[in-house]
Amino acid sequence: MDEKNLKQGLLGLVVALVEVIQDLVERQAIRRIEGGSLDEDEIERLGKALIDLDEAIEKIKEDNDLEDVVNSVMGSLDDVAEDLLNKFLNPESWAEEVDEK
Amino acid sequence: MNEAMKEGRYIYSVVSSAVESELGDVGIGESRVYLVPCGEIAAVVHSCVAEPYVTKDEEKAKEWVLEHSYVIDLATDRFGTLIPFSFGVIFIGDDDSVRFWLEENYDLLKEELEKVRGRSEYTVQIFCDEDLIKEKIVTSDPELLKLRDEIEKMPKGTAYIYQKKLGLKVKEELIKETNRLAGEFGVYIEELVDEVKIEKKVSWIPDKYKGMMMIAAFLCLVSDGNVDALGNLLDGIDKREGFSVRFSGPWAPFSFVQLKGT
Numbered sequence: 001m002d003e004k005n006l007k008q009g010l011l012g013l014v015v016a017l018v019e020v021i022q023d024l025v026e027r028q029a030i031r032r033i034e035g036g037s038l039d040e041d042e043i044e045r046l047g048k049a050l051i052d053l054d055e056a057i058e059k060i061k062e063d064n065d066l067e068d069v070v071n072s073v074m075g076s077l078d079d080v081a082e083d084l085l086n087k088f089l090n091p092e093s094w095a096e097e098v099d100e101k
Numbered sequence: 102m103n104e105a106m107k108e109g110r111y112i113y114s115v116v117s118s119a120v121e122s123e124l125g126d127v128g129i130g131e132s133r134v135y136l137v138p139c140g141e142i143a144a145v146v147h148s149c150v151a152e153p154y155v156t157k158d159e160e161k162a163k164e165w166v167l168e169h170s171y172v173i174d175l176a177t178d179r180f181g182t183l184i185p186f187s188f189g190v191i192f193i194g195d196d197d198s199v200r201f202w203l204e205e206n207y208d209l210l211k212e213e214l215e216k217v218r219g220r221s222e223y224t225v226q227i228f229c230d231e232d233l234i235k236e237k238i239v240t241s242d243p244e245l246l247k248l249r250d251e252i253e254k255m256p257k258g259t260a261y262i263y264q265k266k267l268g269l270k271v272k273e274e275l276i277k278e279t280n281r282l283a284g285e286f287g288v289y290i291e292e293l294v295d296e297v298k299i300e301k302k303v304s305w306i307p308d309k310y311k312g313m314m315m316i317a318a319f320l321c322l323v324s325d326g327n328v329d330a331l332g333n334l335l336d337g338i339d340k341r342e343g344f345s346v347r348f349s350g351p352w353a354p355f356s357f358v359q360l361k362g363t
Contacts, residue, residue: 030266040259047258054261 012069015060016077019070022053109151110137110144110192110199113172114353116180117214118143124175129154129168137196139203142210145176145183151193173353182217184210184360185353213358220295221351223321223328225335226303227286228313229279233343238274245270283317286338293331296322298356306347313345320356 029046032038038046061067111129119141124134132147156162169188176183192198203210239245245267252263291297300318323331332348339346 026262026265027269029262030269033262033266043262044256044258047256047261049258051258051261 008064008066008069011064012066013073015057015066016070016073018057019074020077022057026050107151107193108195109149110146110194110196111149112186112190112192112199113145113169114176114186115142115144115184115203115210115214116176117141117183117218118180124172124179127175128172129165134172137199137203139200140207142203142207142214144199144203145172146192146199149191151191153191154189177353182220183353184213184217184358185355187355217322217354217357220322220324220354222354222356223323223331223348223350223352224300225290225317225319225321226300226306226310226315226347227283227317227338228310228315228345228347229282230343231275231314234278235271235275238271238278242274279314279316286317287319289334290319290321290331293327293334294321294323296357310345310347322354322357323350
């Protein structure tokens with residue numbers, strides 16, 4: 001891997017993690033609104049801040065050609081999460097896997 | 102032969118055949134492929150040094166795997182459905198070692214060959230147009246429809262958050278709906294096949310299906326007599342609006358033979 005690839009991979013990883021956090025923040029914002037603890041102005045301000053964050057992330061991705069790297073990191077994270085969930089939901093398959101080894 | 106040059110036998114498959122015969126110089130690196138019989142079954146092998154096939158050259162590796170598959174296809178044509186081996190399995194020893202292994206596991210191998218006789222493995226992958234299903238979900242739910250209309254009138258920031266909320270709800274419903282569909286298709290498919298498994302890791306899909314959402318991937322062991330009926334069923338699904346089916350095979354039954362315990 002040359003230096004440019006390394007930089008791109010690392011930046012892609014960072015951006016992917018920021019996107020994960022972005023998703024959590026957005027879900028939390030929805031929960032707050034549903035909980036009724038924000039007034040209309042606060043909701044609008046929060047929404048605009050989230051738009052700014054989203055635009056900033058998109059710009060970094062565009063400027064550094066990161067779309068593919070980020071997608072691939074997200075895909076791998078999905079696989080890891082999927083595997084983990086399956087093991088929680090279905091402990092027998094876990095036991096089988098251990099037996100096979 | 103010194104320690105580093107132990108004799109070995111590269112194995113392609115186990116077939117139903119009671120007689121010695123040859124497939125010719127069709128193996129990996131044009132090796133001479135022949136049968137080592139034991140009772141009514143035989144191993145399809147070539148003679149080699151007992152060292153793994155390893156290369157850093159990707160083209161070479163591809164070539165080996167293709168040659169491996171070619172021998173499996175050829176043996177299937179000649180002896181019927183067989184027990185295929187993955188690329189790279191080598192016995193340490195000579196024909197007698199292979200014969201000894203066949204003898205030791207004779208009942209199990211015979212049983213597996215019986216199970217796959219007159220059958221082949223097929224893969225079935227069902228894809229759908231995600232946007233189309235999402236649109237159906239929204240238009241069939243008055244609450245979601247109302248939310249979507251309201252979002253259009255909201256100020257920018259507020260609309261952004263509610264759009265996310267709508268997106269999350271739709272996604273949740275999408276997962277429920279695709280799981281329901283996968284289950285429904287699975288039940289139809291199950292009626293026409295001898296055995297079905299869920300393909301957990303789909304490693305490659307053709308470009309044609311990229312951008313579509315895969316809702317189900319099955320590996321099916323199908324009797325030769327049922328292949329047309331399965332094809333017709335899948336054609337029916339393929340013709341539904343927003344759905345696309347990839348049906349491929351016949352393959353050697355890699356997913357349905359059990360070599361555990363051998």
